[in-house]
Amino acid sequence: MGQKTKTILAIALPVQIVLVKWVGSYPLFIENYYSNGIYPYISRLLRTLFGWAPFSFGDLIYTALTLMAIRYFYRNWKTIKKQPLLFLKDILVVFSITYFAFHILWGLNYYRQPITWRLGIAREYSLEELVDFTEYLAERANHYQNEITGDSLSPVHVPYTKKEIFTKTEDAYQLLKNEYPSFHYETPSLKSSLYSLPLTYMGYGGYLNPFTNEAQVNGLTPLFRLPAVSGHEVGHQLGYSAEDATNFISFLVTSQSDDPFFRYAAYNHALGYCLVDLYNKDETKYNQILDSLNPGVKKNYKELADFWKKYENPMEPVFKAVFNTFLKVNNQKEGIKSYNSVVGLMINHQKRLGERN
Secondary structure (H helix, E strand, O other), X not given: OOHHHHHHHHHHXXXXXXXXXXXXXXXXXXXXXXXXXXXXXXXXXXXXXXXXXXOOHHHHHHHHHHHHHHHHXXXXXXXXXXXXXXXXXXXXXXHHHHHHHHHHHOHHHHXXXXXXXXXXXXXXXXXXXXXXXXXXXXXXXXXXXXXXHOOOOOOOOOOOOHHHHHHHHHHXXXXXXOOOHHHOOOOOOEEEOOOHXXXXXXXXXXXXXXXXXXXXXXXXXXXXXXXXXXXXXXXXXXXXXXXXXXXXXXXXXXXXXXXXHHHHHHHHHHHHHHHHHHHHHOHHHHHHHHHHOOHHHHHHHHHHHHHHHHOOOOOHHHHHHHHHHHXXXXXXXXXXXXXXXXXXXXXXXXXXXXXXX
């Protein structure tokens, strides 16, 4: 690549940033012409190209690029020290190309209309509504734990392999599209990440590769939680970037599945978010609901807590802080706290169902 071309690409980076922020200020335009316009075709094409293999193409690409970068530094270190400005230009070129590819292939979804707009539900809720819904989730979690294990004492152990969970996630989305056609999932590409161990040390349950549109799941996650994580990552594939939106979609798809293990995963996961919220608002009521949980449900929560505790490390808060900043830069004002905003979505969705009935 010639220096003239590199200069043009480097200058294009700030121009792109301004253009993305400008276009992003028109969420209805993004919704109509990107998220529901060209993006579905881009995503299906990428999933057709990369989704057929049981392993992650995206992880292999990241590995190859990392090795190439190390090789470049090793072979050109003396030149870099002599001509740092040319090296800076090379860095800007890489950022420019990456920024463009990220936003064209997936990233513009950060600027679409919120899921509350599409589904016509609110986020606001009262303490009374939170208590009622948390009690409902606790009852549902107890019910499915008892149904699956045959007693209230035993934790739920999912008998499926990860591959079977991925297949059942795809089946669950086929059921969900009957009520929510916009969540139709075609050409599946749901995989266990090759980087599951690093993801665990970073504190992540999975991620979407925006360049290959592969939904990457942390394969080390306890199996009883995996359906919820899989449903979440597919939600990103469908073009929903906000974490509360994909948590909500995950709740919908797993709770409406015809599989009891998926329904247990849905209510167990949702209950966790609501309990945290309730603890911050009414600790007495929180303790009452916690005491009402079957011992088996509590054992599953302990299993999950022990899993994450095993991989705690000093760098995890740093990774979380980086991701928090990434979300805020990409139009997610609440940052990592947006995960918990799913509580309001679930409560208002349940309220709307009650109004229908």
